[in-house]
Amino acid sequence: MVSNAHGSPVKALLVEDIAVCTFVLSAMLRRFNCEIGVANNGKEAVDFFLDGKKFDIVLCDKDMPIMSGPEAVEKIRALGETDVMIVGVSADDNAMEAFMNAGADVFVHKPMKLETLGTMIQEVINKKNAMI
Amino acid sequence: MAATMKLGTLGHAASMLSTGLLDEQFQKLLLLQDGSDPNFVAETITLFCEDGERTIGELTKQLDKRCVNFDEVAAFVHKLEGGSATVGAQRVKNTCIQFLEFCKEKSRDGCLKTLDTLRVVFYDVSGKFKAMLQLEQQQAEATK
Secondary structure: OOOOOOOOOOEEEEEOOOHHHHHHHHHHHHHOOOEEEEEOOHHHHHHHHHOOOOOOEEEEEOOOOOOOHHHHHHHHHHOOOOOOEEEEEEOOOOHHHHHHHHOOOEEEEOOOOHHHHHHHHHHHHHHHHHHO | OHHHHHHHHHHHHHHHHHOOOOOHHHHHHHHHOOOOOOOHHHHHHHHHHHHHHHHHHHHHHHHHOOOOOHHHHHHHHHHHHHHHHHHOOHHHHHHHHHHHHHHHOOOHHHHHHHHHHHHHHHHHHHHHHHHHHHHHHHHHHHOO
């Protein structure tokens, strides 16, 4: 059971170009009462941060048009966004190295399990609560 | 009403699971459906089928070119692999994995053969998904 943060809900950014994956992951995030932003590729994700938007967690696919997941992760970290939990998500077995080298905190093989997402959301909530 | 609707879906899903068309990921999707999102499974399946059909069309076009761009082909296959993993369409996912190997080898023949297999497997699962949704709709109308 994921316990809520004292105050604001967890802000999640979903970076994914596959419509069905976005749909299912959004449903999972809603289970944990997350506020959800969606980017269809890495560039849109980076643009969110450049526009000053803040997120607690980013779930990022690897292969996307215009800008890949690892490239976006690298750029997001280079903006000084070190607090946000970044999760690389891919069906590609070789994606883990690319994501971790880019600065992701964790890699999860697609499909994401609800329990795994719950554990990560709880970690984010614990961190937010510790900061209050 | 929800329980009655699910029985038809569960029956179809059980048969697709036992033949290896679907894996346990599909069962997890069924668990995500609740009162606040009663059409979740139907919408997920519909998105997968529509996306998949578009992707197969694109793959056919790409492999028809005189000079095949295997990176582009692989990008489309990755999309279908990701979508099929998400809905639990195991056989489609496994065929995509084989397809990606031929893309790495830059084997046009291998890609073309695998595309034929992918078409058969995809239309098999999407046909059964559509039958499942039709049954759900009929049951929903019967209980109105």
